[in-house]
Amino acid sequence: MKSRITTAAIGAVAIAALAGCSSAGGGAPAGEEGAFEPSDVRMTVPFSAGGGSDASGRAIASGLEAATGTTITVENREGGSGAVGYSHLFAQEGNGSQLLAAETTLLSLPLTTDVDYDHTSFTPIMKLGDDYTLVVVPADSPFQTCTDVVDAAGGEGVVAAVSGAISLDEIVFTLIEQDQGVEFDRVPFESGSEVIAGLLGGTVQVGSLNPGEVLGQLESGDLRALCSLSEERYEYEQIADVPTAIEEGIDVSFAQWRGFIAPGGISDEARQYWIDAAEQYVASEEYTTYIEENLMQPNAVYGDEFVEYLAQNSADLEAALAP
Amino acid sequence: MTLTPRIARVAFSAALALLGIAAAIGGWGYGVTQDNGQVGAGFLPVALGVIMALLAGADAVMALLQREERRAVDELGTLGSEVDAAAIDHVEESPDIDALGRSQRQRNRMLAIVGGMLLVALLLVPLLGLLLSLGLLMLAVAIAVERRPVVSSVIITVIAVGAFHIIFGLLLRVPLPTGLIGFI
Amino acid sequence: MLDNLLLGFQTALTLENVVWCFVGVLLGTVIGLLPGLGSTTGVAILLPITFALEPVTALIMLAGIYYGAQYGGTITSVLISTPGEAASVVTTIDGYQMAKKGRAGAALAISAIGSFIAAIISLALLIAIAPPLATIALEFQPVEMFAVMILGLVIVVTFQGGAFIRGALMAVAGLLVATVGIFPGTGSTERFTFGNVNLLSGIPFVEVMIGIFALGEVFYQIRVGAAEPIKARFKDMVIKRKDITDSMPAILRGSGIGFAFGVLPGAGSTLASFMSYGIERRVSRNRANFGKGAIEGVASPESANNAAANANFVPTLSLGIPGGATTAVLLGAFTIFGLQPGPLLFESQPELVWGLLVSFFIGNVLLLVLNLPLAPVFAQMLGIPYGYLYPIILLTSLVGAYAVSNNMFSVWLVLIFGVLGYIMKELDLPMAPFVLGLVLGPLFEKALVQTSAIGQGDLGVVFTSPIAVGVLLFAVAMVVVPKLIGLLRRRRVKETAGV
Structure with a gap:
């Protein structure tokens, strides 16, 4: 009981400080800041404990806890490739104390499966950052550049690993196909680590993986990165010398984003409250650590900007997924 | 039959x-x-x-x-x-009698009653919450079906529900549905 | 090699690490006792509390939770016929029968002893040949895994011996139930979901297990009626020397089989446990008693799943590819602690790797020390009249079901499968093949889809791989050889009778 009172006190101080900050920044009217008081905050993670979404959900939750002083309970509601978690949040319309650790499935599921919601059903708060992919091949592969891969795909054929039909790697291979007018043979896997095993064992010739997933094998020399499917080269030193596909004349870059959203129909005060908290989190060291450990791009956007980003990203996805 | x-x-x-x-x-x-x-x-x-x-x-x-x-x-x-x-x-x-002297017909009825109570308890979850309605189920089964003494049944139920509230609700932070009452 | 072992012991045997290992084992056992919470969930849920520890200590504790939870699941399998995870489904068959005969103490003790011996064997193998093994494991690509899955199906179908049609029927039913949800080949075709988002990722086997085993048994016991509570003298509860010597071949075989399957990425402990049981049921000297409470029927799968759990660390540590669901979560923990999992881990973090490996051994010693005296105490719980016990089992299973994915849908699933489990018991239909079919189904279909993709529609590619052909021949042998031996024996009996 005592500890709860202390947290509440810290929370009050933090909120006061927060209000001070943002009014100094000149954004929202300071008077309304106190109008939203979160209670029993839940962060839904639409995937099982232990995965990438879980890690980002927990990182965001603890960052927001530090920023706001409220306790945030992380709940894993897995199932239906994320559909169960999103549907849960969809049913919480108007509740400003419910959050969800979102990523690209927010956009891809409504495009491919029969769910009741789409990205406009929610209130986007923050995009945490982007995660691009690297095109990787086994160490002894004859391919030296991504152009080699594309040429071979146009010639004798290339077997590519994809982890699911609406996964990021399926999308990037489709985009390469559309851009270069070639076709890949595909073998479906279910996770990045299975793809790595498939590459090491010689079942597939090429895969597209997040740097964070594959860094261990790159450093050991078992796998090689040919190009990164990002707009610019990575700044992380381990992969800074990997050229982008664009440099090689393949005009493809596609980001998987991570971030968090709130239910639709929440008050403007609640929305602003979480945006402010998210800005504080991004300024913290915890954020930098999370982004660097996962080799992500720290390009956070908030609120309306995030909404625009989602609309654009959804249109890109739709184009890639269209048969 | x-x-x-x-x-x-x-x-x-x-x-x-x-x-x-x-x-x-x-x-x-x-x-x-x-x-x-x-x-x-x-x-x-x-x-x-x-x-x-x-x-x-x-x-x-x-x-x-x-x-x-x-x-x-x-x-x-x-x-x-x-x-x-x-x-x-x-x-x-064979129409045997069990250790507590209950006939097969009685036991078939017990099974039907427990099944029915279980269904009712699950339907009550949105109203009472998970732990409360399942606790009531446990109590009802112990008292009405198994004919256990009321006092000891209540004690065991309260201990069990309390323990689960602590383990699942507080320690493991499982968001157990609290229902409309919103008690535990 | 000895240097490494020494380094491992130096790391793992500090007071702090032993204490946290013990805490992990203890917490894991408690988690495993709760239905719905297995080792994967246990490790994931308790992950945050290890953040304050040193990485080595934290990983040692998490590994302790891992096998502690497995053992906790065994306890409920034996006592109330409710497996804590898929890997202990097989244990319920003979374990629960032993408990009914008042020998729960022996069943629990032999699984602790079996796990311990399996841990020693697999530790030795891990230390001696982990890196070359990892290379062999990589030979098992989708095509080879397809053959392994066919072998698995053969074992499941012929699992219950005698009543072949019913066993096969239940296994096929399990496989069919496993096809509910999104088709893995395209990721967009929804099968038998009837528009329910909860069914998109399929029918989860944990809920099915809780329903069929725990709830089904409760319903069945109510109808069968109260028996005299199992009254066993304390003396009977303690394991006898003969039990141990009888079980030794089963433990050794189980450890070997378990280790072999545990090395394959993704195949995991479940496959190991029922493969081992399936083989033991054919070769054991005591095979006639399998299914009726044979101690070998507990020793074999329990040592297999523990060996597999340890062997899971071969691909995990030496390739950076998780061997199973729980090691996947552990691998995630590595990243959180700022460690980069991958082939370089052995070189860059020798202290951590060898400390972790040695801690498996220490953890299993602790588990043994903890559970040998506790086994008879747990077994005494069966002295409680079932009328007191089952209301508590009802509460535990339903709350546990909710905790699996924080969803009321799981609770309803448990009820539905509880009714189904009851019907299966009434009709004397074997339940283990059903659950194993359900567990194996998605793995089988994935391998099928991948093989078909590799062969561009032609499943015949499976015959181009020597390993796959070898596995398939073994599967054929599993069916044919026992029949042949039976036939030969009978002929010999006839001949001697004729003379």
Whole structure:
């Protein structure tokens, strides 16, 4: 009981400080800041404990806890490739104390499966950052550049690993196909680590993986990165010398984003409250650590900007997924 | 009371056979192969549905012809365990009285009551919350069905619900539904 | 090599690490006792509390939770016929029968002893040949895994011996139930979901297990009626020397089989446990008693799943590819602690790797020390009249079901499968093949889809791989050889009778 009172006190101080900050920044009217008081905050993670979404959900939750002083309970509601978690949040319309650790499935599921919601059903708060992919091949592969891969795909054929039909790697291979007018043979896997095993064992010739997933094998020399499917080269030193596909004349870059959203129909005060908290989190060291450990791009956007980003990203996805 | 084990078994196998056929038909609709000739979404449902229908049909026929079947089995001497199982079934079917002096008919009713209470308890979850309605279920079963003393049943229930509230709710932070009452 | 072992012991045997290992084992056992919470969930849920520890200590504790939870699941399998995870489904068959005969103490003790011996064997193998093994494991690509899955199906179908048709029927039913949800080949075709988002990722086997085993048994016991509570003298509860010597071959075989399957990425402990049981049921000297409470029927799968759990660390540590669901979560923990999992881990973090490996050994010693005296105490719980016990089992299973994915849908699933489990018990239909079919189904279909993709529609590619052909021949042998031996024996009996 005592500890709860202390947290509440810290929370009050933090909120006061927060209000001070943002009014100094000149954004929202300071008077309304106190109008939203979160209670029993839940962060839904639409995937099982232990995965990438879980890690980002927990990182965001603890960052927001530090920023706001409220306790945030992380709940894993897995199932239906994320559909169960999103549907849960969809049913919480108007509740400003419910959050969800979102990523690209927010956009891809409504495009491919029969769910009741789409990205406009929610209130986007923050995009945490982007995660691009690297095109990787086994160490002894004859391919030296991504152009080699594309040429071979146009010639004798290339077997590519994809982890699911609406996964990021399926999308990037489709985009390469559309851009270069070639076709890949595909073998479906279910996770990045299975793809790595498939590459090491010689079942597939090429895969597209997040740097964070594959860094261990790159450093050991078992796998090689040919190009990164990002707009610019990575700044992380381990992969800074990997050229982008664009440099090689393949005009493809596609980001998987991570971030968090709130239910639709929440008050403007609640929305602003979480945006402010998210800005504080991004300024913290915890954020930098999370982004660097996962080799992500720290390009956070908030609120309306995030909404625009989602609309654009959804249109890109739709184009890639269209048969 | 005409539901003998044999009829029940035939009925269940027949139901499985129908289910298999339904799955195969549904699977056909999903496409046995994809456009590129690879295994499609309907491949396993169709294959398994057909196999299940065949196996279930065979089981139903065997159950119907059980007498002949058993003689044949004895000659081979391989299905000894099944004969044992059948023998055990017989013992259970006799209208025996259990250790607490309850007849088979009473126990069948108990099962129906527990099942009904379970259903009601789950339907009450949105109102009372998970722990409270399941706690009430536990109490009701102990007192009304098992005829345990009221006081000790209440104590055990309160301890169990309390322990679960602490373990799942507080320590593991499982968001147990609290219902409209919003108590625990 | 000895240097490494020494380094491992130096790391793992500090007071702090032993204490946290013990805490992990203890917490894991408690988690495993709760239905719905297995080792994967246990490790994931308790992950945050290890953040304050040193990485080595934290990983040692998490590994302790891992096998502690497995053992906790065994306890409920034996006592109330409710497996804590898929890997202990097989244990319920003979374990629960032993408990009914008042020998729960022996069953629990032999699984602790079996796990311990399996841990020693697999530790030795891990230390001696982990890196070359990892290379062999990589040979098992989708095509080879397809053959392994066929072998698995053969074992499941012929699992219950005698009543072949019923066993096969239940296995096929399990496989069919496993096809519910999104088709893995395209990721977009929804099968038998009837528009329910909860079914998109399929019918989860944990809920099915809780329903069929725990609830089904409760319903069945109510109808069968109260028996005299199992009254066993304390003396009977303690394991006898003969039990141990009898079980030794089963433990050794189980450890070997378990280790072999545990090395394959993704195949995991479930496959290991029922493969081992399936083989033991054919070769054991005591095979006639399998299914009726044979101690070998507990020793074999329990040592297999523990060996597999340890062997899971071969691909995890030496390739950076998780061997199973729980090691996947552990691998995630590595990243959180700022460690980069991958082939370089052995070189860059020798202290951590060898300390972790040695801690498996220490953890299993602790588990043994903890559970040998506790086994008879747990077994005494069966002295409680069932009328007191089952209301608590009802509460535990339903709350546990909710905790699996924080969803009321799981609770309803448990009820539905509880009714189904009851019917299966009444009709004397074997339940283990059903659950194993359900567990194996998605793995089988994945391998099928991948093989078909590799062969561009032609499943015949499976015959181009020597390993796959070898595995398939073994599967054929599993069916044919026992029949042949039986036939030969009978002929010999006839001949001697004729003379």
